[in-house]
Amino acid sequence: MEKLQLQLFLNIIGIGSASGLLFKENSLFLISDNSTYLYEYQIEKASLEKHALVENPAENILKKDKLDFESIALKGNNVIILGSGSTKKRNQRISYDLKTKKIENKDFSVVYERFKKEASLSDDELNIEGLIITADKSYFFQRGNAGNSANGIFILNADDSLVFKKIILPKINDVEATFTDAILVDTTIYFLAAVENTASTYLDGEILGSFLGRIKVENFELENTILISKINKFEGITLFKESDKEIEFLLCEDNDTEELKSEIYKLTINQ
Template identity: 40%
Template sequence: MPLPSGLSPPAMVTCAIRPYFQIPGISAASGILYHDRTLYLIADNSQYLYVFDPATDRCSTVPLAADPAEHIPKPAKPDVESLTLYKNRIYAFGSGSKPNRCLLYIYDLRSGSVVTEDLSARYESLQRSASVPASEFNIEGAVFRDGHWLFFQRGNGAGGCNGVFISRNEPGNAVRFVPVHLPDIDGFAASFTDATTVGDAIFFLASAEDTKSTYEDGTIIGSIFGRMNPENYHVEDVMMIPGRHKFEGLTFYRQTETALEFLVCEDSDSDEKTATIYLMTVPRALSYNP
């Protein structure tokens, strides 16, 4: 697949990244959100929301189920893959890649309450709108923008269909699906793993594995970071992330005069039970027009 914006592999810009926080007890980190000087995380094999205070280096948990569990075996895991903030509530979306992965957890930051919704019908509507078979459906990122939910479909199945579902925040409204072409990484197809917004800009993560399955893991090839056009969702800039990481969570952290800084988390597909949070520095000239 050709690279967007005329980029070729040798010329692709590389962003700077380094380990920043270590949080024990979390494996398979899949979603991350920085808000009000607090870092929120989810793991795809857990029924807890993790709340990390960078100032004290302490981590607490919010149960998302009546009888929550951690390190849930793969066939039964809820596969919560994305965190986003909307109206002072944190939304944690399941991927929808299996029938047991269609739950949405909503954590109210003011009251501390948690509400659970079944997204099966909504996800089926998304599938029908783009003729994406259930075996290929895999939501890895979600953001709310201009009255719409944007759901980022990870095209890591045999069909390789990356794209964005655009859905208004009211039931019964039509859904639009925009296919998105992503570059290869060392000859392997990249697919969405998360997305976030900074102002009007849309940023995303994508990773490549040696697999054609939305369920089975493969050898990790690497990850990229990019910016999308907010009007037509075309990829405008792409940057390589050094190393062979499968980064699955992306959140804006802070900005300087010359750069934007993001926090990212990874799912290493291992038994490691410590989450390493990385600081990624991206030149503003390449990534953002305020």
């Protein structure tokens, strides 16, 4: 995973602070951590559609009020969206049916309380930034950027048992990288991790860089990490194309501004 190419792929006007994305059938589904819409961008038509996820949806919501949608994943025909859990307002699990466009909203507080107990996290240390769903397990990626919390993966099994796997990530200027998203490709987890000079799940800090990493799902051993940017805070990753020779991902960046504009990057690596 040493050879890579990172390039600007799309500029999307109408969505800001993109925090997660999902590519399916030539459409990009995006979420924003300060919005209560699911955005659908049709690449061939270059058109953007907004799907309201709650009553009275809004954009550029004040930090203290936002639901902080940070994770997006596909479960069958449903797009699953999660709040980060970093405050009481951020405990929502929303399901959007791609066929019927029906929306179901569930309070995920009970599950998040189990996470905090399992990993010995205080209320302000939980910060879920990535989600992978398989037939028998769900993987939740904890961003360890507050207090004594650590990077790790909560594995919730079909029998409702729960395990927390702590993951140590590389550092820049003595600041450890922290998970910002992850996807599963075959039997390998590819993840993003950002180095942000802050000890808070609430406040932003200076961006020192972003890594792409790889973990084998059967043993959760960290196989490799590579610095892909020294200036970007990448918060979302999705599989775009895959061949025998290379794999292409699309990445989104949280620009931490109120501007309704998002840059989508394409990252290509050798297999």
